[in-house]
Amino acid sequence: MRSYYKYILLAVFCMTGVSCKKYLDVAPDNVGTLEYAFRNRNEAESYLFSCYSTMQQLNNVIYNAGFVTSAEVIYPNNLTANFFDQSGFNLIRGVQSTGAPVLNYWGGGVGNVNIFQGLRRCNTMLENIDKPIDLTEPEKKRWIAEVKFLKAFYHYYLIRMYGPVIIIDKSFPIDAPTDSLKRKRASTDESFAYVVSQLDQAIPDLPETIENQTKEFGRITKFIAMSVKAEVLATAASPLFNGNPDYAGITDKSGKALFSATYDATKWKAAADAAKAAITECEARGLHLNNTPPITGVSTASDEMKKVLTLQSAVTGRWEQNPELIWALNYGFNYQGFVIPKLTSAAVGMANTYPSNWAVPISETELFYTKQGVPINEDKTFDYNGRFTPKAGDDANKHYIKQGYETAQGNFDREARFYASFGFDGGIWFGNGKVNESDALYVQAKGIFATAGPKSFNSTNITGIWPKKLANYLTVMDQTFDVNNYQLPIIRLSGLYLLYAECLNEAEGPSGEVYRYIDLVRTRAGLPGVQSAWASYSTNPNKPASKDGLRQIIHQERRIELAFEGQIGWDLRRWKELQEVLSKPLQGWNINEGNSAAYYRPNTVLIPVFGVKDYLFPISTQDIIINENLTQNPYW
Template identity: 80%
Template sequence: MTMLCMTSISCKKYLDVTPDNVGTLDYAFRNRNEAENYLFGCYSTMQHMNDVIYNAGFTTSSEIIYPNNLTANFFDQNGFNLIRGVQSTGNPILNYWGGGVGAVNIFQALRRCNTMLENIDKPIDLGAPEKKRWIAEVKFLKAYYHYYMIRLYGPILLIKDSYAIDASPESLKRKRVSTDEAFAYVVSLLDEAIPDLPPVIENQAKEFGRITKFIAMSVKAEVLTTAASPLFNGNPDYVSFKDHDGKNLFSTTYDATKWQKAADACKDAITECEAQGLHLYNTPPTTGVGTVSDELKKILTLQSAVTEKWEQNPELIWALNYGFGYQGFVIPKLTSKSVSLANTYPSNWAVPLSESELFYTNHGVPLDQDKTFDYNNRFTPQVGDDANKHFIEQGYETAKEHFNRENRFYASIGFDGGIWFGNGVVDESKAYYVQARGIFAVSGPKSFNSTNFTGIWPKKLANYQSVMDNTYSPIDFHLPLIRLSGLYLLYAETLNEAQGPTADVYNYIDKVRTRAGLDGVQASWANYSKTPDKVNTKEGLRDIIHQERRIELSFEGQTGWDLRRWKELQQVLSKPLQGWNINEGSSANYYRPQTVIIPVFGLKDYLWPISTQDVIVNENLTQNPYW
């Protein structure tokens, strides 16, 4: 297989480049080297978009929640507060329209891309093949920046070209285009770019992180799926959303053909990815692993599909260059020495109970649908036994619902009594386990996490080799933007919507389930579900695919976007978010769910507001509905 990338050190060196403040464009494009530096500047905004605290798909999904009563500010927590109803038109949170979030300014990035395309013929020593490739890369970047804005705002401004230097103030006040027009423009840019992008990156040392054909095709598949989804495809909630001239800004009629176009794009992307050697990660890792059982190897394989180094991960289609920098917030304090790090790395990224209960039983069906599972008594304490020793500490009392779960649950969720392999220990017999009850204790192998207010950790976001002991030593990884398993499920979703249940729909769901150690979806529902016929209808299979994606891609910054395009986020956030009774030491009292957040999310929150100031300055803008 051709290597997909190289190390994170090199990628930071390569693409973390911003153009200097040059005096003239002629200087910036006087030769190939200067123009390449400008190309890297076009990439730079996208690279800075990898910080998950500024990603609405991550912070508003309710997969991970964050306390808002801490005296210390470890990072900008505003994105996590969005589910508390703090958004406003006066000062929008994650305000990408108003000029930038963090190090990101999308409109500036689009201006830079246009400048690049308008001056690409100036470097006299830039060869034709390389010029063609650079043009394709910049068109991809323009498409991605526009697409990111569509997901947030719906109708957007199309920045197709640069403003003239002598442009009148009135001409600068552009109008929003409809969502159909915006999606069409994004797809047209991708279609222009894809033929001229390289199949793979041959020069790993110098070109890691640049866009390939299979990356662009996978993004196109996601764009078309988003356009076909309920939020954007004939959404009745926006039937009266018009601009000041009376033009409809949302499609008012459902178009079923959009799903088939999306399915075709998904299949084309899968074919290209597999042709370049990509496949599901299915080899148990060996680094930092001593004597472990086959059962634990399956867990480590699932974890490594996300946290493995990019160059060794055949499943990773696309990520951005900066490593995931928040492992210190997701690893519990497993040793007494690690307590001293609590003020710097407080382990306070908490998972609500609803998220941990989303994962299937070991029969591959939901907890409340497994006819063999005692759902009503799932909070009852039960002692860890030999049959579950690879996942739960023997002799330790934990909730019944932690037993007999699917492998992805144990790979993704850290819970009271759960085995946490790694953290400097290489043999399973000596592995740490999470002891979260009575978290204010000062001795013993406790998890000292007074700020993890649910008592549940997003284990998936910690590399098993990362260490939190007397020192903090994380093993860097790149959080995926697109994995092959996600693309498989995207194809299953779009094909089911276009054609209903077919052999290919089941096949691509089962590719992901098989890697997770589960039976096929039809067999699981037939043998264990209380509703065995659900898998045989388009509507029933839709629900199953949605849950499958939420499980497979949990904590990866995908679910929040999915729930938005499905118009299901309001339903998810209509219920209180709960955790365990963390101040209690006894299992009988600990396993009593406590409400930690009552989310506030209304119909208006599916689209971001444009700030009042921007609407005043540009009277051609129409505010998003319900704001």
């Protein structure tokens, strides 16, 4: 394990015992130890890693609103066993409240994460950075830049959830009057401006690359910070925060407007410029889309299967070997036992520990394109109305569907990302100990009284569809569970390309530049370009020619490319599209039926509850009472 990882883990364990009960953790504790903490370079470096520790814990997907509220994965709520804290998954069931908010990052700790405590540590670091006498000037500049990035990111994380935040720009003395800690919220524009200012100060002094990967891999680089800046500016430009009429007239208790009242188109231009600058920097450092399949055990795989594995490894491959991974966190993805179906009879013994029950609704699978690269309800060559009709696997689809096995017709003739992302009844599952495609396993999900052992235990998945994309093909669930770990990406180059295309389309409308960056992602997925695909196969061939039409295409492209990566829930919020997504029942297959005709009938498994107020998270009633200067979020 790298030295940096060791420091992070040490900091995490040391900090989780600190109380999270303070209203705002902006006054330093352990004042007597600060002189010791900054007495020399080594001690100060340990404190720097404690500033990082809050960020490292933010990538646990069960506490990430961008993952659990996206409707990409459904978790059953009637289980007797508690495998983990499932409260975040229950948010789309309408359980949020002001009395005890779920994912309450404002009021204290979520999964041992206290963002305000992290901000306090950052401010303490900046205020004491001159004390270590053996700290060189170049290193000091780099550390200051890293801490300013962390401050920006922590504020941004809160903005995405709560909108206007309290800007924590300095620490307060331990004996500061209580009233001085009762801060007001800045406006949304002020909040975003502060984040961007911190990033702009940090970027020039961050390293271009990590040269000593053994000791420092995972620390912030210039291209990471520039990519985050692009996302911040895109969020600020998006409908949720840019002249949102739902928030018109919302003020704090002194009458100050908390949200921008009018739409500002120049915000999209600023976001587009930042995204292009980030792309230029990433590519200058050697980042590029992953177009190479993994090496282990794929020498006999077909070209079709290698394409699927190439797409999967862009997410589940090792960070340092993934050429398009801009940023991830050291916290690994620890839930592969929930996303892999029972593929062998021996695997059923794992059911009580690894229940394979992260379920994907049918609506998520229907987002993905046909092999022609257009939506299934627009493709002139695709039988959309017959998509639920059973059909036996054929030779043309043998790399994706078990030959002779009946599955839904809608699983045939889809794009490669469909087969890289979903485990479905009859679908080939390359890996899990089988690296010869001729004897690859396949998913059996029909019925609870089937003769083969794996089938009955797959009924714990309430839709009959698994998020295969989140499983490393080298992970094996059989007689034992042998995990091949990875870090879930936060930003990939393909996502940055699509972000740039989105911002440029919003700023200027369709153009060759917009098409180019969409098509880079589509080409890697084996699809024709946007204009070509729509002209040849879509019932709406002029869709890419208008700003509105191209916006729909880009949004769908991002939802496909970044599915299950903890990003889409945030996108749907900033686009103000999550309410529409959650206005429809979430359905799966009729999993208790063993007959194909009966199984392939959509069955409602969850009716989501989501209103306008749910776009922003509530602040707890207790915090509102304690701080009379604090204003609750709209409609709560």
